[in-house]
Amino acid sequence: MQDIVIDRSIENLIKEALKQNNATLVAHYYVSSDLQILAEESGGIVSDSLEMARFGQNSDAETIIVAGVKFMGETAKILSPEKRVLVLDDQATCSLDLSCPINEFSEFCDQNPDHIVVVYANTSAEVKARADWVVTSGSALKVVEKLHSEGKKVLWAPDKHLGHYVQSKTGIEMLMWDGACIVHEEFKAEGLKRLMQLHPEAGVLVHPESPKDVIALADVVGSTTQLINAVASRPENMFIVATDNGIFHKMKEIAPNKKFIEAPTMGEGADCESCAHCNWMAMNTLEKCLDTLSTGKNEIRISTQIIEKAQHSIHRLLEFTK
The missing domain is CATH 3.40.50.10800 (NadA-like)
Incomplete structure (x- = not known):
């Protein structure tokens, strides 16, 4: 009789823990590709911060696991005050x-x-x-x-x-x-111009958190979701991208035959042309995801009064964009 082989990889351990805790994993475009893949394979979502929170709100899960930064966990809690919301690292914040x-x-x-x-x-x-x-x-x-x-x-x-x-x-x-x-502010217009000269056929995609002289060079200025959509809809086969390089996972997934280049963040003589990745986003790991599910730590707690007031300002947007 052939032995049954059970896969105890960390990804499968997390999937099991998600089921046991009736939890869903929501991940931001800027976290590591392994967390993005796991979120989608386990029935969660990879998206921007508000859509992460809305997905958790509409989910049947009792617990929302947020792979991102702390304010994203708070937004999820505001929209789902009755649910338990956990972040992978409560020290992962945002400038x-x-x-x-x-x-x-x-x-x-x-x-x-x-x-x-x-x-x-x-x-x-x-x-x-x-x-x-x-x-x-x-x-x-x-x-x-x-x-x-x-x-x-x-x-x-x-x-x-x-x-x-x-x-x-x-x-x-x-x-x-x-x-x-701190990531977007480091994009450099002069360096971007030089890169555009090297690759004149490339489309330039820029997040509006970037400096205005970088924005002025863009073919598309938009949110993470809008930039990803541009990759799929525009005719160029190469793109220079001015946002956190975590987004490249989803861009390569929807346009596998296209090439993506990081917009420059570093000046002359620097050790790298671009270091466009948020250190706080990088604090999210598979190991921390499993640990959070196992221990229930890093729970987001917000007073009822703050939740009710914050819901008003968020719901106003949701009604407007419905």
């Missing part, structure tokens, strides 16, 4: 979130009561609760266009580069918080 502490931000809002408060999704639950609107990089322009048509003035936080991009497209008056993504 945009860190740059916008709630006390200073609340004071800024209080000083400008005639402005509508619009905050990017890359913020804490407390900041979302203080806002009138929460937006994503894909929805920010349409929301601000709506507010502009209504004669509103906007207080924007925290990403100044995305804010300046939206302002340049709408002409609206905006008070800008001084925050930036």
Whole structure:
């Protein structure tokens, strides 16, 4: 009689643990490819932060495992307060979130009561609760266009580069918080120009968290999802991509015959042409996923009051984009 071989690889151990805990794994485009593959193979999703939270909300799972950074776990908890939400590492945060502490931000809002408060999704639950609107990089322009048509003035936080991009497209008056993504802010326009000269046939895809002189060189400016869609729909066979290189997994998956080049982040004499990857996203690993499922640690906890206030600003966006 032939022996039965049981696969005890870490991926299969995680899949078993997900079933035992009635849990679903949601992963961001910027985490490692092995986590992205595992999320989809186990019935979860790979997407941007808001869609991760919406998927968890609509899932029958009682527990949502978030492979991303802390604010993504908080967003999932806001939309699913009755569910247990776990992140893989509670120290994995975001420079945009860190740059916008709630006390200073609340004071800024209080000083400008005639402005509508619009905050990017890359913020804490407390900041979302203080806002009138929460937006994503894909929805920010349409929301601000709506507010502009209504004669509103906007207080924007925290990403100044995305804010300046939206302002340049709408002409609206905006008070800008001084925050930036440590990855996107490092993209260099001069280096990008040189790369474009080397590859004139390449399309240039840029996330709007990038500096304006980098955005000015783009063929497509858009959110993670919009950039991925551009890879599939545009005719170019090569793309220079200015966003976190974790996105390359999904781009290669949907366009396996196309070539992708990282936009440059480093200056002359640097050890690498591009180092476009978030160190906090890199803290997400398969080992931590299994450990979190096994121990139940790194649970996201938010007060009911904050959840209710933050739900208002997020639901406003969800209704608008429905």
